[in-house]
Amino acid sequence: MKVVMLSVLVTLLLACSVTSKESVVSADRLEAPDSSAFSILDSSRDDPDRSDLLDPEDLDQVFETIAEASYSPLPNRLNAEPIATLATELNETSGLAFHQGTWWTMNDSGNSAALYEVSQQDGTVLRRVHPLNSENRDWEALAQDDRQLYIADCGNNRGDRHSFQIYSVPWSDLLQSKHRGVVSSAQMDIRLSDTRPESKLHAHNNDCEALAHVDGQLWLFTKNWKDQATRLYRVDTRKSKQSLTARATYPVKGLITAADFDPESRRLALLGYRIGFLSVSSFIWILPVPEEGQLPDWDNASYHRLDPAGQWEAILWHQGDLWLTRERSVLGSAQLAKITLP
Numbered sequence: 001m002k003v004v005m006l007s008v009l010v011t012l013l014l015a016c017s018v019t020s021k022e023s024v025v026s027a028d029r030l031e032a033p034d035s036s037a038f039s040i041l042d043s044s045r046d047d048p049d050r051s052d053l054l055d056p057e058d059l060d061q062v063f064e065t066i067a068e069a070s071y072s073p074l075p076n077r078l079n080a081e082p083i084a085t086l087a088t089e090l091n092e093t094s095g096l097a098f099h100q101g102t103w104w105t106m107n108d109s110g111n112s113a114a115l116y117e118v119s120q121q122d123g124t125v126l127r128r129v130h131p132l133n134s135e136n137r138d139w140e141a142l143a144q145d146d147r148q149l150y151i152a153d154c155g156n157n158r159g160d161r162h163s164f165q166i167y168s169v170p171w172s173d174l175l176q177s178k179h180r181g182v183v184s185s186a187q188m189d190i191r192l193s194d195t196r197p198e199s200k201l202h203a204h205n206n207d208c209e210a211l212a213h214v215d216g217q218l219w220l221f222t223k224n225w226k227d228q229a230t231r232l233y234r235v236d237t238r239k240s241k242q243s244l245t246a247r248a249t250y251p252v253k254g255l256i257t258a259a260d261f262d263p264e265s266r267r268l269a270l271l272g273y274r275i276g277f278l279s280v281s282s283f284i285w286i287l288p289v290p291e292e293g294q295l296p297d298w299d300n301a302s303y304h305r306l307d308p309a310g311q312w313e314a315i316l317w318h319q320g321d322l323w324l325t326r327e328r329s330v331l332g333s334a335q336l337a338k339i340t341l342p
Helices: 002-016 035-046 056-070 171-176
Strands: 081-085 093-099 102-107 115-118 125-131 139-144 148-153 164-170 181-183 186-192 207-214 217-223 230-235 241-244 248-250 255-262 267-276 279-288 302-307 311-318 321-327 335-339
Touching: 093 148, 093 321, 102 139, 139 255, 139 311, 148 171, 148 207, 164 171, 186 230, 207 267, 217 255, 217 267, 230 241, 267 311
Parallel strands: 093 139, 093 311, 125 181, 139 207, 186 241, 207 255, 255 311
Antiparallel strands: 081 335, 093 102, 102 115, 115 125, 139 148, 148 164, 164 186, 207 217, 217 230, 230 248, 255 267, 267 279, 279 302, 311 321, 321 335
């Protein structure tokens, strides 16, 4: 029965998959996804024990087969190399950070307010630590500087949140913490003053899943279900309460799930995905940031298709390469992966 399901799924998705062979295209040539198909990504989250769902390993095989049959290898197509399958405790991983030899992640809404140190070798949990006075309403992103780890509680699927929270945890405390211990944290309250709350599940422009540390500031990127763009907000890490207006809007033609900035190359990476009828494609935008204080240079941004398909939720520059985590879904198991850049 499983073989038949695999064959049918491959046949259907191949028939409906995108036929374009280009992996780097201009923004005006991308088609917006159909957000009504979003339920395909969350079907396994609602009931992970459903017997009619395929195993994550089988689904990985399905989408690898689709990618190989639909697209030929291209120089600018980015391939995520699996490094480790994450522990089941991290099935909803949604952020990634690295500091002094340790990898950290966390889960999004519906999970505890906890940071997890994970093993690069096998994806097991090495430490679970709770930031004091924090709540996981919908944690979606991690960002970092040399002194602090930042946690963005900014998820807003329904569109009705009036404010977001960003927690900061000192690295010195976190690295000294014990398994199942606690660490201190400080809270910032963020309001987006140029938008109004809406109660329209996956049909608004108020969602947010991406945070990056850039030149002493935190850059927050929205996930726009309605117009498939993203807005950039700059957060002052010194202020506990802030009301912000967007500094720029970028036509990413998709749903942005993560961001990170590499200060050495001055490149900003935006991770996202596009949904069509029975097709899901992941992508990465790479944008140069010319100088400190300047906005990203959209005119010189490049768009890259990301293989394999999956619900990729976090991105991190590390030693010149890009590291990712993927949430468990019908598109595959929770995973730590690496993109080696030329």
